[in-house]
Amino acid sequence: MITKRLLFIGTMAMSALLAVAFTLEVSEAADPNAFNRLMKPPSKRNPPPAKDGIHDPESVGAEALQPPKEAFSAMPKGKSGNYVDWVQALADQKIAPRFDRLDPEAKPILMDLNIVREVKGSMPNVVYPHKQHTEWLDCSNCHPAIFIPQKGANQISMAAILLGEKCGVCHGKVAFPVSECRRCHSQPKGKAATTKAEAGAAAAQPAAQPAATAGQP
Amino acid sequence: MAIERKQWKSAIVIAATAWMAVLFGFAPSEATAEYGDVVMNEYSDEAGMRPVVFPHWFHRIRFRCKVCHADLGFKFQAGGNDINMLKIIDGEYCGACHNGDVAWSVENCDLCHSGKAGTPTQVHESTLQKLIMPAGGAPKK
Numbered sequence: 001m002i003t004k005r006l007l008f009i010g011t012m013a014m015s016a017l018l019a020v021a022f023t024l025e026v027s028e029a030a031d032p033n034a035f036n037r038l039m040k041p042p043s044k045r046n047p048p049p050a051k052d053g054i055h056d057p058e059s060v061g062a063e064a065l066q067p068p069k070e071a072f073s074a075m076p077k078g079k080s081g082n083y084v085d086w087v088q089a090l091a092d093q094k095i096a097p098r099f100d101r102l103d104p105e106a107k108p109i110l111m112d113l114n115i116v117r118e119v120k121g122s123m124p125n126v127v128y129p130h131k132q133h134t135e136w137l138d139c140s141n142c143h144p145a146i147f148i149p150q151k152g153a154n155q156i157s158m159a160a161i162l163l164g165e166k167c168g169v170c171h172g173k174v175a176f177p178v179s180e181c182r183r184c185h186s187q188p189k190g191k192a193a194t195t196k197a198e199a200g201a202a203a204a205q206p207a208a209q210p211a212a213t214a215g216q217p
Numbered sequence: 218m219a220i221e222r223k224q225w226k227s228a229i230v231i232a233a234t235a236w237m238a239v240l241f242g243f244a245p246s247e248a249t250a251e252y253g254d255v256v257m258n259e260y261s262d263e264a265g266m267r268p269v270v271f272p273h274w275f276h277r278i279r280f281r282c283k284v285c286h287a288d289l290g291f292k293f294q295a296g297g298n299d300i301n302m303l304k305i306i307d308g309e310y311c312g313a314c315h316n317g318d319v320a321w322s323v324e325n326c327d328l329c330h331s332g333k334a335g336t337p338t339q340v341h342e343s344t345l346q347k348l349i350m351p352a353g354g355a356p357k358k
Contacts, residue, residue, distance in 0.1 A: 038349050040249060044249045045249075046251060047249050047250070047251070049270075049331070051249075052249060052250045052251060052254070053249055053250055053333075054250045054254060054256055054270055054332055054333060054336055054341060055270055055331050055332060055333065056267055056331060056332060056333045056334065059267055059327055059330075059331040059332075060327040060328075060331075061267075061270075061327040061328045061329070061330070061331025062331055064327075064328060065272075065328065065331065066275060068251045068272075068274055068275075071274070071275070071278060072274075080252075081252040081253070081342075082251065082252045082253065082274050084274070086277070095278050097277060097278060097279055097280050097281050098279060098280050098281065098284060099281050099283065099284070100284065100288075101280070101284050101288060101289070101313060101314065101319065102319065108281065108283070135281070136277075136281045136282045136283065137281070137282050137283050137286070137287075138283040138286075138287035138288075140287055141282065141283065141286050141287055141293075162344060162345070162348075163345065164343070164344075164345055168344070169293055170293070171344075172343055172344030172345065173253065173340050173343045173344070174252075174253040174273050174277075174282075174340070177252070177344050178344045179344070
């Protein structure tokens with residue numbers, strides 16, 4: 001008898017809690033006809049630690065840590081990721097990241113070698129610049145584990161990049177995200193090499209070309 | 218009487234469990250973390266510590282990738298370095314800098330261990346994580 005009653009009470013309590021939870025859920029859920037149903041609104045970019053969903057707001061740390069916006073305010077804006085253009089920030093000396101753990105004077109040895117990878121179809125060719133990479137990275141970060149150091153020796157595809165391989169080891173995780181197509185696909189196809197269809201596709205967006213190539217020294 | 222109280226207790230426990238399940242199960246996974254933040258939780262939860270949050274943006278303002286990923290030997294993989302406190306106090310990994318010399322020292326537990334309990338090890342806001350339709354075979358760590 002008692003067991004049954006308790007079971008009943010237990011179930012009631014559970015459903016009451018569930019009901020409360022769902023109401024909270026619903027009141028929190030966005031308008032079903034919100035303008036952007038899937039895209040994250042700009043107001044949610046660069047959140048402070050206590051509101052970013054991964055820091056525990058109760059933790060002392062969440063209060064003491066620096067909000068990204070404070071650090072980024074003086075840096076050139078980017079289109080995605082941290083919404084900072086790290087290449088430009090470094091070139092403009094807005095930041096001075098050390099090349100050595102202890103020695104603030106150590107300077108990277110830059111290698112200015114561009115590798116052009118021709119792309120089939122309408123997309124502009126990919127220019128891989130060693131210069132911007134050797135600003136940040138050591139040769140051993142890429143060679144030979146990610147890329148065999150020989151032009152054309154590596155099979156690279158967009159599918160692999162999106163899955164976090166090849167260029168996607170860094171791009172889409174820490175370096176600028178894959179959404180910024182034109183930073184990699186920066187070389188318009190040579191007229192001789194393009195078919196009529198490709199030439200047409202390239203001509204359809206002439207305005208965007210100079211902006212994309214401007215970043216390439 | 219004693220039995221009744223015990224059963225009451227279990228009813229409350231069940232209800233509380235359901236409540237937790239609802240909170241964790243349905244709560245929108247509204248992590249809008251900063252791009253590149255790495256949560257490290259291979260051992261922390263089990264040890265009763267908050268998971269560690271490593272901010273890439275903060276460190277890359279101060280160091281090139283090379284310092285950590287070549288000189289200090291951090292592999293490019295969240296959770297792939299088997300970091301623990303003994304290694305840190307011996308000057309490896311985070312401990313190469315968080316030693317009271319280059320940066321504040323390890324006794325500031327809460328500055329590193331600031332994550333929400335239960336957050337799995339992963340790099341946040343990655344292209345893979347943010348694909349609107351999850352890519353086939355995406356490893357969900």
